[in-house]
Amino acid sequence: MKIFFVCKYNRFRSRVAESYFNLKNKTKKITASSGGVIVGRYPLNEREVKIAEEYGIKITGPPKEIRFEDLVRQDLIIVVANDVPRKIFNSKRFEKKVIVWSIPDVYPGDNKGILRSRIAEIKKRVDKLIKRLEKEK
Amino acid sequence: MTKKNILFVCKFNRFRSKVAEAYFKKINKNKNFNVKSAGLIKGSPLSPFQKGVAREMGISISGPTRGLSTKLFIWQDITIIVANDVPVSIFCGSRFDGKKIIRWKIPDVFNEDKNDTKKVISAIMENTQFLIKQLEKAK
Numbered sequence: 001m002k003i004f005f006v007c008k009y010n011r012f013r014s015r016v017a018e019s020y021f022n023l024k025n026k027t028k029k030i031t032a033s034s035g036g037v038i039v040g041r042y043p044l045n046e047r048e049v050k051i052a053e054e055y056g057i058k059i060t061g062p063p064k065e066i067r068f069e070d071l072v073r074q075d076l077i078i079v080v081a082n083d084v085p086r087k088i089f090n091s092k093r094f095e096k097k098v099i100v101w102s103i104p105d106v107y108p109g110d111n112k113g114i115l116r117s118r119i120a121e122i123k124k125r126v127d128k129l130i131k132r133l134e135k136e137k
Numbered sequence: 138m139t140k141k142n143i144l145f146v147c148k149f150n151r152f153r154s155k156v157a158e159a160y161f162k163k164i165n166k167n168k169n170f171n172v173k174s175a176g177l178i179k180g181s182p183l184s185p186f187q188k189g190v191a192r193e194m195g196i197s198i199s200g201p202t203r204g205l206s207t208k209l210f211i212w213q214d215i216t217i218i219v220a221n222d223v224p225v226s227i228f229c230g231s232r233f234d235g236k237k238i239i240r241w242k243i244p245d246v247f248n249e250d251k252n253d254t255k256k257v258i259s260a261i262m263e264n265t266q267f268l269i270k271q272l273e274k275a276k
Contacts, residue, residue: 008227009207037177037227039206065204067179068149085224088177091148092247105230 001133003032004074006089007081010036010063012048013103016122017080019057024130027137035066037084045108051115055123071096078129080122081105101125141272143172144213147220149180150202152187153243156261157219159196165269173212177223179204187246190254194262210236217268219243219261239268 003021007013014034021032042062049059071077072094079086082102089098103125106118143161147154154174161172180202191198210216214237216228221242228238241264246254 037205038210039204039208041207065179065206066177067204068181068202071178083226083230085226087222087224088148088227091222093149 001030001075002073003030003076003078004071005032005034006037006066006077006079006084007034007103008037008083008105009040010034010065011040011044012052012059012106013080013118013122015044015059015063016052016057016119017078017101017126019052019059020055020123020126021130023056024126025133027133030133033064033070035064035070037066037088039063039065047112048106048115051112052119055119057119068093080125140169140171141215142213143170143268144209144216145172145174146176146205146216146218146223147174147243148177148222148245150174150176150204151180151183152198152246153219153257153261155183155198155200155202156191156196156258157217157265159191159198160262160265161269163196164266167269167273170269170272173203173209175203175205175209177205177227184249186249187254190251191258194255194258196258196262215239217241219264220245 005014005017018032018034040063044059052059074096077089077096077098079100080103082104086098086100103121106115145154145157158172158174183198188198216238218240221244225238225240243257243260246257
């Protein structure tokens with residue numbers, strides 16, 4: 001099974017989800033990757049990367065775009081964003097299961113508390129997802 | 138006159154935004170206007186059928202498809218959504234302040250029907266001609 005996490009820029013939210021999923025998932029048959037509707041700036045925000053690291057979540061490398069050829073291979077698309085409309089993924093060219101986790105974006109001026117709460121929310125959702133997938137095995 | 142960078146956007150950058158970009162380049166005489174195109178999702182290579190129909194209408198679409206990026210948004214002054222399936226809300230928020238967005242509600246073409254394809258190309262041509270007139274007026 002292939003899971004694709006999406007946010008707006010692939011700089012934080014979908015990266016946290018991807019990294020945490022890969023950290024916790026023990027089923028080799030399930031793989032996760034991520035992308036952004038608009039490829040965000042690189043390098044990533046150092047503060048965001050460091051705070052994610054406190055949770056064992058490593059975000060490295062440049063943001064990635066969403067490519068049609070990748071999308072058609074996915075089994076499940078998870079939008080980890082409240083600013084990426086689900087209907088982007090409604091297409092006659094591919095019909096995929098789409099789940100939306102309505103997580104707000106983070107901004108350079110946001111305090112650590114906001115960053116931590118976003119990470120905590122994403123972790124909670126990923127934990128639930130992994131449990132559900134384990135049950136469905 | 139100041140330069141204007143125009144970005145045409147559709148869903149996959151396989152057809153609609155490519156046609157707008159190519160036709161704009163063909164008819165525009167003003168060197169201050171620069172155009173590029175991109176898609177919300179980087180599409181698969183262009184369809185030979187659509188390329189052929191566009192060629193019949195004097196428009197040459199080619200090259201790889203391109204996804205959207207922050208770099209492109211910094212570059213552009215005007216974003217034109219050449220699609221009825223690309224939500225404007227994607228381009229809203231503090232990161233896009235001061236940028237102009239125009240929407241042409243052009244449908245995608247999913248079949249290989251020549252008439253349907255030509256209709257879409259004609260609509261894009263008409264909108265592009267009007268856009269150039271407006272840009273020239275605003276000089």
